[in-house]
Structure formats: C-alpha cells, structure tokens
Amino acid sequence: MTKFRELGQRVPPRRSQEIEDIASCFRAMIATVISSPIDIVRVLEHFLVTNYGVEYEYPPKDEMSQEGLTRPDDRSIKIRLDVYEAACKGDPRGRFTIAHEIGHLLLHQGVTPEFARDGNQAHQIFEDSEWQADEFAGALLIPSSAVESCDNPEELCEKYGVSIEAAETRYRNHVKRKQKRLQVRP
Numbered sequence: 001m002t003k004f005r006e007l008g009q010r011v012p013p014r015r016s017q018e019i020e021d022i023a024s025c026f027r028a029m030i031a032t033v034i035s036s037p038i039d040i041v042r043v044l045e046h047f048l049v050t051n052y053g054v055e056y057e058y059p060p061k062d063e064m065s066q067e068g069l070t071r072p073d074d075r076s077i078k079i080r081l082d083v084y085e086a087a088c089k090g091d092p093r094g095r096f097t098i099a100h101e102i103g104h105l106l107l108h109q110g111v112t113p114e115f116a117r118d119g120n121q122a123h124q125i126f127e128d129s130e131w132q133a134d135e136f137a138g139a140l141l142i143p144s145s146a147v148e149s150c151d152n153p154e155e156l157c158e159k160y161g162v163s164i165e166a167a168e169t170r171y172r173n174h175v176k177r178k179q180k181r182l183q184v185r186p
Helices: 016-030 040-052 082-089 092-107 129-141 144-149 153-160 164-182
Strands: 055-057 068-071 078-079
Touching: 016 040, 016 092, 016 129, 016 164, 040 055, 040 082, 040 092, 068 092, 078 082, 078 092, 078 144, 078 164, 082 092, 092 164, 129 164, 144 153, 144 164
Parallel strands: 055 078
Antiparallel strands: 068 078
C-alpha cells in the first residue's frame, strides 16, 4: 500500500541540505542551554520566547483540531494541549510536532499567513511547507553527525527520543545522499 502525504502550502523551494544547515545552525545556538536529546518543550517555552519573542498557547482538543499551528509572521505557535502534555512526557510524536512547528517558524516567515495541514494545489515536494517543516524537525532532533555514526535507526530512537518513523526517514535519506555523493558521473 502506497502512503500519500497531505500537501501543505506552496512555499519557496528549499533543498534538504539547506534545511539541514538551518537546523544545524539553530541546534548550535541552543546547544549552550539545551543538551541532547533536545528538551524541545524548553526550547519553545524559554529559548524561543527569550530570543525570538515567540508567543505560545496550548489549546484543548475541543478548541483545536490540528496538533500544531504556527503563524511565523506573528511569532505565534499553538500546540494542542494533549500533544504538549505528551511531549512533556518524552513522547516522540509530541516532540516531533513541536520541532515541526518550530521549523515553520524559522523557515516560513514572510511566506504565508498560516500553516495547517489542509490540502492544497499540487506542487513539488521541495516546495511543500509540511515537507520542509518535517525535514527541519528531523534534522533538529537527530543531528546529521549522529546519523553518520549510527549502525541502525533503532540507535537513533533510543539516543534522541524520536519515533522509529523519524529515525528511519533520517537514516534512509542519509544513505541515499551518501550513495548519490559516491556515484561517479560520466
């Protein structure tokens, strides 16, 4: 069975490596106050508030159907309360959701007024706001150096507090990029 992802908003195109570089730079900025695995709730509630003037809310499920919603130009992030509570307990999906919304904040200022998963016109994956935010979240939570030095995705899950899906995606994409670099072009 083929899995199809929902498209987000069309945004200016970004390559995986560009997103990786942005996440790596942000990770370096927070490294002085945050250790690994990243305490993503602390990043949201303290680092982003102090350094970016971000406002955050945790609406209950009956007031918000999406797990997260970011308005980059307003510097506003909403994380549904149950998702926030799960992230506070170390839940991989909750942690990824917060990292994903931080990705929207950093990648999409001045691009579109609101981000939520609500189907849109067809466009290339590298122009998709949701794909870009997912790439950012993976790169933020699992540094490329960790992917390079691990033997399997399960190691990444254990060390970085991410889901097997996130770890497998990072691992698979790293292997693909490595193979691409090793290809000899005629």
